[in-house]
Amino acid sequence: MTQSEAQLEESLVQRLTGLGYARVSISSSDELIANLKRQLEKHNQVKLSEAEFERVLNHLDKGNVFDRAKTLRDRFALKRDDDSTVWLQFLNMEEWCRNEYQVTHQISQEGTYKNRYDVTLLINGLPLVQIELKRRGLEMKEAFNQINRYQRHSFWSERGLFNFVQVFVISNGVNTKYYANQRKQSFKQTFFWAKRDNTPITNLDEFADAFLEKCHVSKMICRYTVLQETDRVLMILRPYQYYAVEAIVEQVKTSRKNGYIWHTTGSGKTLTSFKAAQILTHFPKVDKVVFVVDRADLDYQTTREFNHFKEGSVDGTNNTAELVKQFGDNGTKLIVTTIQKLNNAIGKDRYDATMQAVKDGRVIFIFDECHRSQFGETHKRITEYFTKAQMFGFTGTPIFADNAAKNALGKRTTKDLFGEQLHQYVITDAIRDQNVLKFSVEYWGKLKKKDGSLIDEEVAGIDTKEFFESEDRTDLVVRWVIDQHKRKTHGKDFSAIMAVSSVDALIQYYKQFRKHRAAGAHDLRIATIFSYGVNEDDQDADGLIGEPDFDLGKDVPENRHSREMLDEFIADYNKLYGTAFSTKQQGGFYNYYKDIGRRIKARDKEGFRDKDRVDILLVVNMFLTGFDAKKVNTLYVDKNLRFHGLIQAYSRTNRILNEVKSQGNIVCFRNLKKKTDEAIALFSDKNASETILIDPYEDYVAAFNEGVKALMGIAPTVDSIDALISEDDQLLFIKAFRNLMRTLNVLKTFSEFAWSDLWMNEQAFEDYKSKYLDLYDKVRAEKEAEDKASILEEVDFELELIRRDEINVAYILALLTQIKEAEQSESAEARESAASRKQTVLDLLGSEAQLRSKRELIEKFIADYLPAVPRPEEVEAGFEAFWTEQREQELAGFCAQEGLKREAVEEMIKQYHFTQRAPLRERVVAALVTKPKILERKGIVERVTRRLLELIETFDDN
Incomplete structure (x- = not known):
């Protein structure tokens, strides 16, 4: 018998209780807030009055996910009722095991819609880890999509405490992944946890023991979650990054030995090296951490990328004199430089007075892509100059005996120069984990x-x-x-x-x-x-x-x-x-x-x-x-x-x-x-x-044809899709056709691709695609109405796989012009073809994802306006007049229904076309004639924003 979602949930809660989490029953936001008060008092060993706690809540209820991540990591100077001040800590960042841990499940919140969340891990009363579960056999992506829906609909509501979540976990029992709370990522940016040898830990129970153990999950939040300043998003390290940093830190703690990290190209070495460097700068016995790159552009790039992670963490060394100045400044612990400038700094007499002060200090060198110019005299000179240097290299492609080149020092391998390998994550590991592509x-x-x-x-x-x-x-x-x-x-x-x-x-x-x-x-x-x-x-x-x-x-x-x-x-x-x-x-x-x-x-x-x-x-x-x-x-x-x-x-x-x-x-x-x-x-x-390497073309042809067989077993004809009444049957069709789309996406990149190799011709694929998009429209409409629970609600239709840029409104207008020409042709045969051409256009409107929002309007133009256009060359002008009229009607109705200032809406549309970003909440509020109450504001802003973007998609895009 298949384990239900409720059974999976209860089993996880029991396991977490066994790991030391205190089980607590919380079903509403009021109970969550009351529990937060008790836990903050316990953690800070203080008793708060209701008025004092209200001030704490007001402090917490500010900003977005990124702002709250900063608030979580800071202390708060609470002015007490007697005018004294107490500093409150929300999370012990240094001794991360010394926090208060609880587990609960089925918390309800009401935002735009009412939602219930599966399993929540509370640290000091704040929800910092949210776990969403699906029963065995369902895709984890459905849990990922569900969390995205919660982010849109309710995490921000009722004091917005769920915007403090740092880590999401999704699982169907068999497979389990984690990721940072970041709205701008796709399912591709979710990760399996793994053992040190890169063996993935996928089972939920094993994942709970390894990753959700109290001290470990706290360490991941406190030490291995990075607040990336440029895009203002949270990033969390993947397991191989974690093990690499831990290995370097342990090496510095316990020895003076060197070492190198072999992490394949594309696996995120910059983030790994930044985190290692950042941690090492906090070691009191370390004088300098020097990140060394091999060329001027990487000096610029790496400085910028390090500053992405922590603004102002690195001062760019524009010239050798500036580099030497940083070596002499006791306040500068982290330096990014090129190996060429470092060579100048230790090789020129005029810098010697400043450099002498640090040459015998504890200097940690981290080399980016250590297989480059370090293989030579420069590397030797650096190691001889800094008497207590400890050196770590990162590379995606190490030098072995087989590929070592001879230089003045003979053949030198990565091991010769950097000693033992501290961690390895090769391309086969990365492909298995879906961290890079084949x-x-x-x-x-x-x-x-x-x-x-x-x-x-x-x-x-x-x-x-x-x-x-x-x-x-x-x-x-x-x-x-x-x-x-x-x-x-x-x-x-x-x-x-x-x-x-x-x-x-x-x-x-x-x-x-x-x-x-x-x-x-x-x-x-x-x-x-x-x-x-x-x-x-x-x-x-x-x-x-x-x-x-x-x-x-x-x-x-x-x-x-x-x-x-x-x-x-x-x-x-x-x-x-x-x-x-x-x-x-x-x-x-x-x-x-x-x-x-x-x-x-x-x-x-x-x-x-x-x-x-x-x-x-x-x-x-x-x-x-x-x-x-x-x-x-x-x-x-x-x-x-x-x-x-x-x-x-x-x-x-x-x-x-x-x-x-x-x-x-x-x-x-x-x-x-x-x-x-x-x-x-x-x-x-x-x-x-x-x-x-991906499989050969013939294998994908065979896979597509097997997919056609499976699809025919569900819907042998296009019309038979309409007879799929139950959602279970519709889901089977959606998954079968989505599988064909995925395979076709790969097939079409082969230069030898031909439809004649497949058991479904292009027209049949387009007909099935039209029905697939009809189901998408149906699910989206029901999702907006929220009138019933649906098993199709979290299905990802992956419409990006069937987008065709060449089929746009301009393309449709060209076809309509040809139809008008055919209708007015002296040839009877041409006139007779006009009807079938018109049907072709209507079919295209149904099968092209990017035209779905415009289909109703274009069909209206074809039925009611096109017959009145006198000449083919006037079709485009007639359509433009029609489109402008319809847009004006829709815009006026939107402003009237939502109580919006017309000029403010026009400005938001203009800004969207310039930035391609949804308007800020403050701008939407300012556009409202009547300002809503605080508790109503978020729901109204979300609805207005959604409708505005739908209007832009319909009338302006493509």
């Missing part, structure tokens, strides 16, 4: 002999530069990319990087793309950047990708052509994006570099404008290491890569984002199969290819 690797344009066999360029000993950089070949590659780019990037919704072998090859590629754009063959936005130092050649002796050189050097004759080309390409960039960069300006090249990076990284941010996107970034070496952008999903490779350089470059594409980004796409125009297999074997294990 790769889809395709090989095109391989170099062959006349007999058809492949040529290995290294073994053959032939000069292939002339062949690879010939104009005919690069033109063929460019045509292939133009033809396939939309497929690879889901209709240009993602960006791609194209890595080529040399500056000369890059110039030729750029010109080819520009030529084809001028001819109207594509509208792709191509950006490029390169320097003209030796690092921008395709040197691949050791697998290291050269570091970018931001000093462009002298304008010598051999560089002049490259420099002129770069200036020309930057001028194209300026024209495309309205910028004004130039290599002739002081720092102009570096600023151009930063702008490209920002433009690509910002694609996943709210308010990003499509006209600012970069479709393809064309490079030789730049941006192939250390650059994280979630909206990059494709790498085109026409250069030699191997070992860590190959894994680093491939890993630009596999950051987790959403359901649409199902894998990182790698397209190789070189014979890199052998090198890919070698790199995978080196950095995971020799049998890891099937874990790291």
